[in-house]
Amino acid sequence: MDWTGKQVVILGIARQGTALARYLVAHGARVTLSDLKPREQLDLQPLADLPGVDFVLGGHPLALLDRCDLLCLSGGVPSDLPIVQEARRRGIRLSNDAQVFFEVCPARIIGVTGSAGKTTTTTLIGEMLKLSTQEAAGSPAPARSVWVGGNIGNPLISDVERIRSEDWVVMELSSFQLELMTRSPHIACVTNITPNHLDRHGTMEAYIAAKRRILDFQSPRDWRVLSADNEVTAGLEGSARALWFSTRNEPRGDGAWMDAAGYLRIRVDRTAESPIGGRPSRIDAVICHRRELLLMGEHNVANVLAAATVCAAAGASVEALRRVSTTFRGVAHRLQLVAQRGGVRWYDDSIATTPERLMAALRCFDQPVILLCGGRDKHLPWEAAVRMMVERCKAVVLFGEMGPMVAEKLSDEQKRTNRLAFQWSQCGSLEEAVAEAHRLAQPGDAVLLSPGGTSYDAFKDFAERGDFFRKLVDALPAA
Structure with a gap:
């Protein structure tokens, strides 16, 4: 496609939006970058050297479509936004960096x-x-x-x-x-x-x-x-x-x-x-x-x-x-062994943002597991995961936004199965959860961060959550 003079609106200023803007500007397009965040919450420095790029920040006004040949959505931008629905109604083509x-x-x-x-x-x-x-x-x-x-x-x-x-x-x-x-x-x-x-x-x-x-x-x-x-x-x-x-x-x-x-x-x-x-x-x-x-x-x-x-x-x-x-030893934040301290192994599986992935991680362990579960729920079914937690885990430490929801389900399952020895506790933050897991852990145990929810209640992404977990573990006393 000849991009010369084409009016392109990109929704979302992140890795994908920034990379696409650079490519399109280099090929003659006139680019407008829009983000729901205001300017003070964005790092626009990587785009400072791009000539002729316009910014519309703090929202996605429909007026962006008045001069728009192509509307591009970055990965985190929902396709049911009013501006996207209006673009479809007007017959404006939708795309993204992958397309x-x-x-x-x-x-x-x-x-x-x-x-x-x-x-x-x-x-x-x-x-x-x-x-x-x-x-x-x-x-x-x-x-x-x-x-x-x-x-x-x-x-x-x-x-x-x-x-x-x-x-x-x-x-x-x-x-x-x-x-x-x-x-x-x-x-x-x-x-x-x-x-x-x-x-x-x-x-x-x-x-x-x-x-x-x-x-x-x-x-x-x-x-x-x-x-x-x-x-x-x-x-x-x-x-x-x-x-x-x-x-x-x-x-x-x-x-x-x-x-x-x-x-x-x-x-x-x-x-x-x-x-x-x-x-x-x-x-x-x-x-x-x-x-x-x-x-x-x-x-x-x-x-x-x-x-x-x-x-x-x-x-x-x-x-x-x-x-x-x-x-091959694996990719970071995917069942990654990050520390062995006092006979306890600490694993980072921060990528596990669904109950299904949490269960897959639990199946990998034969030794007693203290599970760190929390974050933001994706509105997915939790019944099978909660059953597996009660059956397989030595203890579960909950944290973050979805902690109370999982706590209620764990309590119901514990009563239903009469597993009185099963331990679970609820913390406000990942920092508190790591401290609680450290208190509970004994030599031979595995502490597993496999949250089952997204990181967006407290972190930019799962990688930032996993990196923070590793720092917390590194700071723990050896005994």
Whole structure:
């Protein structure tokens, strides 16, 4: 698209909005950045060098649409805002940084989405492809580059001028981005779909519809990689060729799975003509044994299988899949061991912003667990998570905005099951919760921050919450 003279309004001044503004201004667009926060609450310094950018702060007035060719929404901006509804009524096109990137990116794109596991899977894919390209080139600096970003790390629109047609792009995509998109990746991976972001999407049906858009615009020569273990993803149909991954059963078609003996296996046929490049190959091999993985939990076995399936479709070597699978130590704030103090292990799983992810974390532990649960609720069902807390945890320490809600459910479950020895307590802040967990913990215990809610009641994001947790733990006395 020729952006020269185009009037573009971007809602939301954060990583994505800032990166998109830079790209559009560099290509001749006239950009207006709008944010609900007033100027004094925003850091506009990264945009100080951009010429001709207008700012409308403290709200999104409808007058922004009077001269607007394109309205772009940053990731945290709801699509049901009055200004977005009015833009639809006027026929103004909606977009975001991911959509613009898809329109201009010259390289092949792998897209990853899901309710849980997408960041770990995206990172694993990037590492597997990087190692495979190094092997093919016989050098640490191969001719083909692998770019990883999107909803994690760097918005890839910032790098698009340096991306070449022979490269690979690995992109994490959120439901917020996907609901506006009209392009699909060459390889689309959906790790799973479970209740999440219902505070934003309203219904589970709307949330599923947003996620499945990653498949909607694929061709029959593309690939879709889906979990066979998840009820929703197992039923997703599309035009692209299907590959499956499962921790339970050998898939009905090609894909990756864990067999009854605990071996991770893969079978993928790439001998048919493919538009995504890579050498034709037929893979039928053992990747490794589950015991060789450094990542904890069955959900991480699924993430490794998903990444291996994607990379096999992209033409990566089995050796690259094996080496990364057995050496990868995980992504920050995802069941990360942050300290061992006085015989107690402290784990940061701040990324767990849903009850489903909290339960996945609890399943990873055999030793007594003191769980730190709290934050802001997403209006998701808590019954199963509360049952698991009472069954599996030595104690639960609640904190934050949703603490009273979970406390009521814990009390009801404790009475229903007559588990009088089960301990739970309620604190106002994460700082108080860490102190309480330290008081309760004994040698051999694990203290797990797996909140089950978002961080927005007290922190900018889950990463800031996890970093603060680590600082609190580091400051604890050794005994």
